[in-house]
Amino acid sequence: MSFDMILTETRGAVGLITLNRPKAMNALCDQLYTELGVALHAFDDDPAIGCIVLTGSEKAFAAGADIKEIQAKTFQDVYAEEFITKKWEEVTKLRTPVIAAVAGYALGGGCELAMMCDFILAADTAKFGQPEITIGTIPGAGGTQRLTRFVGKSKAMEMVLTGRMIDAVEAERSGLVSRIVPAAELLEDALRTAEKIAAFSRPVVYMAKEATNRAYETTLAEGVRFERRLFHASFALEDQKEGMAAFAEKRKPNFKNR
Numbered sequence: 001m002s003f004d005m006i007l008t009e010t011r012g013a014v015g016l017i018t019l020n021r022p023k024a025m026n027a028l029c030d031q032l033y034t035e036l037g038v039a040l041h042a043f044d045d046d047p048a049i050g051c052i053v054l055t056g057s058e059k060a061f062a063a064g065a066d067i068k069e070i071q072a073k074t075f076q077d078v079y080a081e082e083f084i085t086k087k088w089e090e091v092t093k094l095r096t097p098v099i100a101a102v103a104g105y106a107l108g109g110g111c112e113l114a115m116m117c118d119f120i121l122a123a124d125t126a127k128f129g130q131p132e133i134t135i136g137t138i139p140g141a142g143g144t145q146r147l148t149r150f151v152g153k154s155k156a157m158e159m160v161l162t163g164r165m166i167d168a169v170e171a172e173r174s175g176l177v178s179r180i181v182p183a184a185e186l187l188e189d190a191l192r193t194a195e196k197i198a199a200f201s202r203p204v205v206y207m208a209k210e211a212t213n214r215a216y217e218t219t220l221a222e223g224v225r226f227e228r229r230l231f232h233a234s235f236a237l238e239d240q241k242e243g244m245a246a247f248a249e250k251r252k253p254n255f256k257n258r
C-alpha cells in the first residue's frame with residue numbers, strides 16, 4: 001500500500017504510522033485522514049500486528065485540522081458531510097491498541113487525534129492545546145469532551161476558552177499523557193512499549209482495552225459488571241492457563257493468542 005501523506009512500516013509485531021506533511025506541520029487535511037483510516041484498519045486487520053504506534057515529526061505531531069482546506073466551508077457543507085466525525089474517529093474503532101508518540105505541537109485536531117489513541121507518550125518538547133477559539137470556532141473532534149475527561153473541567157475549560165497551550169510537564173501532571181521521555185528517545189521508547197503489549201496474549205489485550213475504555217462510557221456499577229464478564233471470559237482462553245502455569249513454574253509464558 002502506498003500513501004502520500006503518511007508513512008507506514010512494520011517493526012516485528014508493531015505497526016508504525018508516521019504523519020508526513022512536514023511543510024504544513026502535519027495539518028490534518030482530508031487526504032491525510034483518509035490515508036490514516038486505511039492504514040489503521042489495515043494494521044488492525046493484520047493478525048501479525050499486536051500494537052500500533054502513531055507519531056508525527058520532531059516539530060509537530062499535528063497542528064490540527066487543515067485550516068486552509070476548511071476555511072471556506074459553509075454550515076451546509078459541514079453539516080451535510082458530518083464534517084469531522086465521519087472520518088476522524090477511525091482510530092477509536094480498532095481493537096488493536098494505538099499509542100500516540102507526540103513530539104512538538106499537538107494542537108486542535110492534533111490534540112484530539114492523540115486523545116483518541118489509547119495512551120499518549122510525550123517527548124519533552126510536546127505542546128498540547130485546543131486553540132480553535134483563536135480562529136473563530138470550537139473543538140469539533142471531541143476536544144471539549146475528551147480533554148475534560150483527561151484533565152478535569154477547570155483546566156480543560158481554561159484551555160478551550162483561552163487557547164493556552166500546555167507543555168509536556170503540565171500535560172503529565174494533569175493526566176493527559178502517561179509519561180514524558182527525552183525527544184531523542186521518543187520513538188524507540190514508544191516502539192519498545194508497543195512490542196511489550198504486542199507480546200501479550202492478543203485476545204487478553206483486546207479485553208483489557210475494551211474494559212478500560214468502558215470506564216469512559218458507562219456508570220461505575222455497569223463498568224465493573226462488564227469488566228467481571230470479560231475477566232470470566234479470559235478463563236476460557238488457553239493463554240490464561242499458559243500465563244498462570246508459566247508464573248507457577250517460574251518461566252516465561254508462551255502465548256498462542258487463543
Ligand SMILES: CC(C)=CC(=O)SCCNC(=O)CCNC(=O)[C@H](O)C(C)(C)COP(=O)(O)OP(=O)(O)OC[C@H]1O[C@@H](n2cnc3c(N)ncnc32)[C@H](O)[C@@H]1OP(=O)(O)O
Binds near residue numbers: 066140
Ligand atoms: C479539528 C477542528 C475542528 C479544528 C482544528 O483543528 S482547527 C486548527 C487548530 N490548530 C491551530 O489553530 C494551529 C495553527 N498553527 C499554528 O498556530 C502554528 O502554525 C504553529 C504554532 C503550530 C507553528 O508555528 P510556526 O511559526 O512554527 O510555523 P508556521 O509558519 O505557522 O507554520 C508552518 C506552515 O504550516 C502551516 N500550518 C500550520 N498549522 C496549520 C494548520 N492547522 N492548517 C493549515 N496549515 C497549517 C502554516 O500555514 C505554514 O505554512 P506556509 O509556510 O505555507 O505559510
